[in-house]
Amino acid sequence: MDNWFKSKWFVRAVSLAFAVLLFVFVNVEINDSENENRFFGTSxxxxxxxxxxxxxxxxxxxxxxxxxxxxxxxxxxxxxxxxxxxxxxxxxxxxxxxxxxxxxxxxxxxxxxxxxxxxxxxxxxxxxxxxxxxSSKEFNVNVDFINNLPEGYELGKTEVNPKTVKITSSKSVIDQIAIVKVFVDIGGQKESIDNREVPINVYDSQGNELNVTLNPENVEVSAEVNNPSKTVPVSVATTGKLPDGYSLTSISPETKEVKVYGTSSVLEGIEKATTEEIDLSEITEPGTIDVDFALPDGVQVPDKKSIKVNLELEQTKTIKDVPIDVENLEDGQKVTFLKPDNSMMDVTASGKAEDVDKLTAEDITLTVNADGLNEGEHEASVTIDGPDGAKLTSEFEQITIEIT
Incomplete structure (x- = not known):
């Protein structure tokens, strides 16, 4: 046995065996620990x-x-x-x-x-x-209204509650404060603002926001939103001339007055609500037409985009070759026309276009009364008869005839 311990190969073999056993023991402990952690949820x-x-x-x-x-x-x-x-x-x-x-x-x-x-x-x-x-100091709160009100609306009286805010920070930061303000969005606002709560913002002179302690942190802002108006007469605008033979006897809007809306400064210069121009050169008959308003920028008539305008025309028309009848000739008498030199003359008709436009020679009667006239030349008055509503004028008020 002593000889074994003296052998270096024996010692080496024993050492290797101990090393293998130690390695196996450590791995088993680690694996057991990991398995235990996984089992109990302690990974x-x-x-x-x-x-x-x-x-x-x-x-x-x-x-x-x-x-x-x-x-x-x-x-x-x-x-x-x-x-x-x-x-x-x-x-x-x-x-x-x-x-x-x-x-x-x-x-x-x-x-x-x-x-x-x-x-x-x-x-x-x-x-x-x-x-x-x-350090603490009180500052006035300013209001900055952002975005635009609808056209024709304007801000009236505004109020901030409270008007001041107590700001606390270091003295160096307090000294940097240049403006304390709140922002109120009025984009599209048509109703007055009543106690809208908005946060306070604090800036230095460069526009950088400062981190400070505010008391209070918010203020309430109220603002009147007004839509000023005034009542003005309607004026009808025209351009061009009527076609030949026509004249304008009446042009009038069915609505005499309208209420216009706009800011106070704009309404100061508004005395009437004018329509777009009516081109008379395209008018050949009376009637009623729709005409839009032509209003300055910033002025509106919310309930009326257009109005009805009544047009009355007078037409003048010459009806040629209307026959002249001679009445009450005695038996055997014969008439010769000297002026005009035939038994026809022209008649001018004027009046409402609807009455005159369709007139023809068959609608008009020209007569001369020969009662009591003897042989010879005579000046005779011409009588004109025609439909009501048209004024008729003959080419000659007196004609010359010869009775034989």
Whole structure:
């Protein structure tokens, strides 16, 4: 036996055997541990939560800058512990600045209410901050109305409640404040705004928004939205001339007045509502036509896009060769026409176009009364008869005849 221990090959063989046994033992332990973890749900995992808010704990006489609003938090541990922590998120991420003086500091972002069985990784882990003395000041709140009201509408009286806001921050930030305002969207607004709540915005002279503490954070804005109007007469516009033989006796809108809407400044210059021009050269008969309004920009007649206009025309027409009848000749008498030199003459008819347009020579009677006339030349008056509604004028009021 002693000779075996003295043999280097024996020692080597024994060492190798121990090494193999140790390797097998370790692997078995690891596998058993993993199987046990899987069985009991204790396998380790890591999950990351983005945009976790950071709480600031600081003495009330100070304010701080440089603390990020959000950080990234990663949690690692057994799934059975990790999953509830991720879902509930009842942990705190914060910086504790209590007890620190004014000035620059590098501080650690800490956590609380997280199980000791979980590993916590915060990014960033530390931040550089500046602690300053707290300062407060009151500022007037301005209103900025954005976008446009509908055409014809305008803003009236506006009111902000409250008119001022108390702003708290460091003195250096307070000194940077250039304007405090709220934005009110009035795009398409037709009704007055009644106590609309809007957030307050704070800017420096370069238009950069400042992160400050506001009291209150919102204000209520009321604003009158008006649609001014006035009643004006309707005026009918025309262009061109009527065709030959026609004259315009009447042109009148059926609606005499309308209510026009627009801003106060625009309505000041409006004395009438004018229609688009009617082209008289295209008018050959009386009647009623629809005509649109031709209003200046910014003026509207919401309930009427057009109106009816009545047109009355007078037509003048010459009817040629109307026969002349001679009445009450005695037996045996014969008439010769000297002026005109035949038994016909022209007649001019004037009146409403609908009465005159269809007149013909058959509708008109020209007569001369020869009662009591002896032989010889005579001046005789001509009598004209025709339909009612037309004014008839003969070519000659007196004619010359010879009776034989």
């Amino acid at each position: 380790k995992e890591m999950q990351t939560i983005e945009n976790v808010p950071v709480d600031i704990r600081i003495d009330e006489n100070f304010v701080v800058s440089g603390v990020p609003e959000h950080v990234r938090v990663s949690l690692e541990g057994a799934k059975s512990i990790l999953t509830p922590a991720i879902k509930q998120r009842n942990f705190d991420i914060f910086v504790d600045l209590r007890g620190l003086d004014e000035g620059e500091h590098k501080v650690e972002i800490k956590y609380a209410n997280i199980s000791d069985d979980l590993k916590v990784y915060i990014e960033p882990k530390t931040v550089d901050v500046v602690i300053e003395e707290r």
